[in-house]
Amino acid sequence: xxxxxxxxxxxxxxxxxxxxxxxxxxxxxxxxxxxxxxxxxxxxxxxxxxxxxxxxxxxxxxxxxxxxxxxxxxxxxxxxxxxxxxxxxxxxxxxxxxxxxxxxxxxxxxxxxxxxxxxxxxxxxxxxxxxxxxxxxxxxxxxxxxxxxxxxxxxxxxxxxxxxxxxxxxxxxxxxxxxxxxxxxxxxxxxxxxxxxxxxxxxxxxxxxxxxxxxxxxxxxxxxx
Amino acid sequence: xxxxxxxxxxxxxxxxxxxxxxxxxxxxxxxxxxxxxxxxxxxxxxxxxxxxxxxxxxxxxxxxxxxxxxxxxxxxxxxxxxxxxxxxxxxxxxxxxxxxxxxxxxxxxxxxxxxxxxxxxxxxxxxxxxxxxxxxxxxxxxxxxxxxxxxxxxxxxxxxxxxxxxxxxxxxxxxxxxxxxxxxxxxxxxxxxxxxxxxxxxxxxxxxxxxxxxxxxxxxxxxxxxxxxxxxxxxxxxxxxxxxxxxxxxxxxxxxxxxxxxxxxxxxxxxxxxxxxxxxxxxxxxxxxxxxxxxxxxxxxxxxxxxxxxxxxxxxxxxxxxxxxxxxxxxxxxxxxxxxxxxxxxxxxxxxxxxxxxxxx
Numbered sequence: 001x002x003x004x005x006x007x008x009x010x011x012x013x014x015x016x017x018x019x020x021x022x023x024x025x026x027x028x029x030x031x032x033x034x035x036x037x038x039x040x041x042x043x044x045x046x047x048x049x050x051x052x053x054x055x056x057x058x059x060x061x062x063x064x065x066x067x068x069x070x071x072x073x074x075x076x077x078x079x080x081x082x083x084x085x086x087x088x089x090x091x092x093x094x095x096x097x098x099x100x101x102x103x104x105x106x107x108x109x110x111x112x113x114x115x116x117x118x119x120x121x122x123x124x125x126x127x128x129x130x131x132x133x134x135x136x137x138x139x140x141x142x143x144x145x146x147x148x149x150x151x152x153x154x155x156x157x158x159x160x161x162x163x164x165x166x167x168x169x170x171x172x173x174x175x176x177x178x179x180x181x182x183x184x185x186x187x188x189x190x191x192x193x194x195x196x197x198x199x200x201x202x203x204x205x206x207x208x209x210x211x212x213x214x215x216x217x218x219x220x221x222x223x224x225x
Numbered sequence: 226x227x228x229x230x231x232x233x234x235x236x237x238x239x240x241x242x243x244x245x246x247x248x249x250x251x252x253x254x255x256x257x258x259x260x261x262x263x264x265x266x267x268x269x270x271x272x273x274x275x276x277x278x279x280x281x282x283x284x285x286x287x288x289x290x291x292x293x294x295x296x297x298x299x300x301x302x303x304x305x306x307x308x309x310x311x312x313x314x315x316x317x318x319x320x321x322x323x324x325x326x327x328x329x330x331x332x333x334x335x336x337x338x339x340x341x342x343x344x345x346x347x348x349x350x351x352x353x354x355x356x357x358x359x360x361x362x363x364x365x366x367x368x369x370x371x372x373x374x375x376x377x378x379x380x381x382x383x384x385x386x387x388x389x390x391x392x393x394x395x396x397x398x399x400x401x402x403x404x405x406x407x408x409x410x411x412x413x414x415x416x417x418x419x420x421x422x423x424x425x426x427x428x429x430x431x432x433x434x435x436x437x438x439x440x441x442x443x444x445x446x447x448x449x450x451x452x453x454x455x456x457x458x459x460x461x462x463x464x465x466x467x468x469x470x471x472x473x474x475x476x477x478x479x480x481x482x483x484x485x486x487x488x489x490x491x492x493x494x495x496x497x498x499x500x501x502x503x504x505x506x507x508x509x510x511x512x513x514x515x516x517x518x519x520x521x522x523x524x525x526x527x528x529x530x531x532x533x534x535x536x537x538x539x540x541x542x543x544x545x546x547x548x549x550x551x552x553x554x555x556x557x558x559x560x561x562x563x564x565x566x567x568x569x570x571x572x573x574x575x576x577x578x579x580x581x582x583x584x585x586x
Contacts, residue, residue: 129314136275136308136384137327137374140300147326151317 007205014206015213026210029187032100033168034218036107040115041160043108048119049145063120069113078176081106085177098179103187106173111163118159122152161222168215188214227286228253228382228414229274234283236269243269245438247283256408256415258429258446260422262461266438267418268311271384274416275308288381304331307375308384312391313367315359320351323359323370327378341377349373349403365396372403383407385417389424397424404428422463426450434458451506452579459504459581465550466505469583472497479575486546490522491578500583509577510551512541513570514561521572525549529567534558545571 014022051062083089085097085105096102126148134147149156171189178185180194188211195204227250234247244266251257259267272278274285276292276299285292287302307327316323321342328338346352349369354362359370368388375383385404389397405428407413419425425432426446433443434453442454453459459467470482472495482489482503489503516524527545534540539558541551549571553563563569 127314129310129312130316132272132277132308133310133314133316133371134326135277136303136306136310137330138300138304138307138378139326139330143330147316 003201004205007202008209010202011206011209015210022207022210024183025186025188025191025207026214028100028185029168029189029211030214030218032103032174032187033107033164036104036167037111037160037164039104040108040111040163044112044115044159044163045119045149045156048116049123049149051116052120052123053141053145063117066113066117066120070117072110072113074110074170074172075176077106077110078173081109081173081177097177098181098185100178100185102177103174103185106177107167107170110170110173111166114166115159115163118162119156122155122159123148125155126151157222157225161219164218164222165215168211168218226253227251228288229416230286230289231270231274232284232286234270234273234280234285236266236273236278236281243438244273244280247440249433249440249443251414251416252431254411254414255430256404256417256428258425258432259416259418259435260420260425260432260461261418261435262420265435267420267435268386270435271308271386271416271418274382275306275384276303277308304378305380306382306384307378307380309368309371309375309386309388311387313364313371315362315367315370317358317360319356320346320359320362320370321355324374324377327374331378345373345377348376350399363396365392365399368392368396368400369403372400376403376407380413382414382416385415387419387421388417389419389421401428422450434461436461453504453581455581455584456502459502459579463506464504464579465507466503466510466548468503468505468547470501470503472499472501480580482580484547487525489578490575491580492575493578493580495580495582502581502583504579504581505549505573505577507540507550507552510549510571510573512551512553512557512561512563513572514568516570517572519572520574522575523578524570524572526568526570529563529565529569532558532563532565539563541569543569543571 081102084091085102086092130151131144131148134144139147171193174187175190180186180190188207192204192207229251231247231249234244236244247270261267273280279294292302293299324342324345325338346355351369359367389400408415429446431445432449434441434449436457442449442458450462453462453464456467468484470484472480473483474481475497478492478494480491480493480495482491484503495501525545527543527549529541529543531542532539537555538552539555541553541563543549551571
């Protein structure tokens with residue numbers, strides 16, 4: 001119990017003193033997760049709308065598969081990205097292994113199913129009558145899609161928040177494809193993992209609290225939209 | 226000239242036939258009312274006209290142009306119409322943004338949108354609500370938003386699907402007022418579905434009766450309500466007195482009918498021996514306590530079996546050897562002190578009787 005309390009005090013101390021290393025790690029965590037979340041949103045919201053508004057064979061199956069991938073283990077994504085970008089891998093020539101770019105790609109893969117699946121279910125929550133109302137008022141199919149997305153905006157925003165949450169909180173992929181390189185790919189979660197194994201529990205707890213604090217700021221900002 | 230012409234239209238949902246061989250002309254500027262019971266296919270017909278669905282077979286012509294089954298042209302045609310759904314539907318946006326939607330989708334200029342939206346909000350009496358989220362409005366207010374949102378695009382055709390079905394009487398009156406105002410302006414053709422007879426009677430120039438997916442009768446209001454063409458329509462338009470009879474004499478257009486327990490005189494040219502339904506609208510029957518000298522050719526003595534008052538009118542049911550229903554004013558009920566078991570004389574004119582030929586079963 002004392003350790004948690006100590007950790008809490010340490011967190012406050014680190015935040016208030018703007019400890020340069022902690023700030024750098026936190027900043028990188030935020031940058032990587034926000035980037036992956038934004039990029040994934042740009043892909044998934046339009047793609048989810050496309051799937052929702054079109055009827056095709058196997059649509060149900062596609063949605064089932066997307067939902068299954070909600071449970072994708074982070075280490076599996078890490079493994080996949082590792083195989084893809086390691087020196088000997090098919091995309092090894094790009095030389096992005098153990099860089100923040102690889103981490104962004106990993107996180108994007110990780111949260112894409114969540115963003116896609118939740119976007120589709122957000123759109124399904126909009127009644128057929130609202131869709132008909134938009135069409136009958138002269139909206140083109142693109143305008144109708146935008147109108148329905150706007151109707152479902154809170155649920156879509158919840159999907160984005162969820163995706164961001166999973167991205168900033170994951171450690172498996174970040175450590176496998178980032179490598180936890182100090183000053184380059186070390187993020188809060190990988191730092192916690194390292195500090196805990198070193199026995200630096202206070203620092204770990206402090207970093208955990210800082211991560212939650214970051215999530216709080218992002219959530220407040222998103223809910224302002 | 227017909228603005229909408231529906232030719233040989235059929236539609237089905239899966240195995241179920243919803244509309245069968247619909248042929249319909251709707252003239253520019255008129256208020257056309259589709260009446261029919263729930264599930265008769267009114268909504269489907271409106272949806273097909275608004276191009277929300279494509280018919281299984283048959284064609285719809287808009288202003289002389291055959292509407293294609295797919296393609297960009299459908300959007301252009303749809304943009305000349307507006308549709309107000311039965312259940313008030315509003316977007317989760319401010320009242321202003323709701324009403325502006327259609328104009329924005331048509332890429333109108335911002336200041337023009339502003340001017341038109343404010344004008345229309347004033348007209349429907351919602352100018353104080355412009356910044357309120359439309360989802361927080363009552364059903365009646367939401368339906369006024371929906372109507373304003375449709376009107377603001379100045380559609381050539383305004384489609385209304387039972388616009389007052391879920392509203393209280395006050396809101397209904399407001400919506401009816403707006404619809405009749407639009408209708409009087411004459412720029413907009415109105416096609417309205419309703420199962421509310423008085424509403425149809427009050428708002429429409431012409432009526433189409435849709436029963437079980439088929440248009441069974443079209444005509445002006447008076448014609449449909451006074452002279453339904455078969456028993457089904459008669460039942461539907463509130464012709465409460467439908468009595469089976471046979472023509473026993475025809476004297477230069479004045480026929481005598483045997484209804485088994487009495488004789489009724491009517492104006493008709495049916496030949497002797499014709500089996501008919503004798504229809505009399507309940508509001509055409511007057512009641513008196515004694516056999517009075519009046520111009521009414523038909524007068525029957527009977528005993529009241531039921532008196533039910535609703536609103537300003539009272540429905541009096543009596544047994545005259547056959548069942549007869551009359552609608553009388555509250556004043557008459559009080560003056561004649563009408564009540565159960567009271568003996569009265571019911572009279573109606575020969576011209577107030579409508580005859581329908583009975584089909585051989």
